[in-house]
Amino acid sequence: MTVVRFRRADGVPFRTVDDEVLLAPQGSDAFESLTGTAAVVWLLLDRTRTLPELTRELAVRYRAPRGKIGRDVRALMETLMAMGCVVEVAVDETAV
């Protein structure tokens, strides 16, 4: 079964300052700043994660309904992919 996972794109240096994550994506000279839930998601992406995994993690952390969080996380992943900070990987987990 192929599962879509997300991970940080290679070559994107970052630092955390308190609860803010600063990123320097490749492909431009711009910088990005993530705060709140977006910063938490970035830190969770220290390993590959699926959307349901991220949603579950945030739902527990913020005690919020999964439906709304799921939609927000999906939108965030699209934004981060557009920035070049996150990539999608299709993983065949049949053998796992």
Add this chain to the structure above:
Amino acid sequence: MKPRSELDKLLVRVAYGAVDDSGGLAPIPEGRWEELLRHIHTQNLAGLTRAAVASGTLTLKPDEAAELRNVHVDEMIRTIGLERALLRIVAAAEAEHIELVVLKGPAIAHCFYPDPSARAFSDIDLLVHGSDWRRACGVLETLGFHRALPEPRAGFDERFGKAAVHANEEKLLVDLHRTLVLGPFGLWIQPNELFERTTTFSLAGRTLRRLDDTTLLVHACMHASLGWTPPLLMPLRDVAQVASVGRIDWAVFRELTERWRLTVVVQHAFRTARGYGLALPPDAEAFLGQRVRRREARALGSYITGRRARGGMELSSIRAIPGARAKASYVRALLFPGREFLAARSAKGRRPSYLRRWTVPLRWLGRRRG
């Protein structure tokens, strides 16, 4: 060596979390904050200072804490901008089969500090083989990094130079090194051997090369001792951090420093770190008992005393360069550099002048005759 000025003492207190008579909890003296913050920024100390606040060894007023946070964010943005440039340079160099070793900043921040956000830096330092020097300069050019100062004469860099600063339009700086330091101590080490003493580290998912812990400590000591007088606080902190956290092979460390005539340099770094209140591991303390050669001690004086500004390092370099021909080449390059170099070194609005360049050596001669 201990911090002398009130400002230095205050900087040590805020950046190292040094506990003073007040138990470290006294606020910053009235009217000193702005000046202090400026120096914190100049020396990239915002992360360390905020760590001192977090650990409770320093108390700031809310507005001071907010200003410090802003400075920290500025430092981090510059730092990750430099790391992004570093990754581009490494990729371009690999495509040209040029070996690069990352020195100082990123290597130390990611491998020796518990949080790399505590360790900002202002430039990228890269070591290349002398034989790759020209091609590496070419790679930097293609990426928009232009050399700030031309070499004195053709071939000077490969024979006697330490490094060349390259800057891009965003004012990001890359210091391309052939050896670790200018002057005699740079001439006594074996740059090619440094490439055999490397390991790897990970930066943003990419694998880069750096000096191994033992050799990196040697370099950290050189940087702390020979860079500035009085010393900058971050390089000194690096010495203590790498000595304490790194996996140092102290037998190899002693052998290297002895062979490269760096015993006095390392001892100076360790003593200064201790004088600034930094703790060192027992092996580093024991190193202070190593015997120092007179020649090394004299060479150190050319870096850390007033002799530096009076051409002391150049004189020490002449003594360290092996062979009469090579010495003559070095002297010729310094006395008769190319016009482009002369123009770049002349103050704005002043005509390039060989006579002005000869002021220092003419003073030497005058003193000798007198």
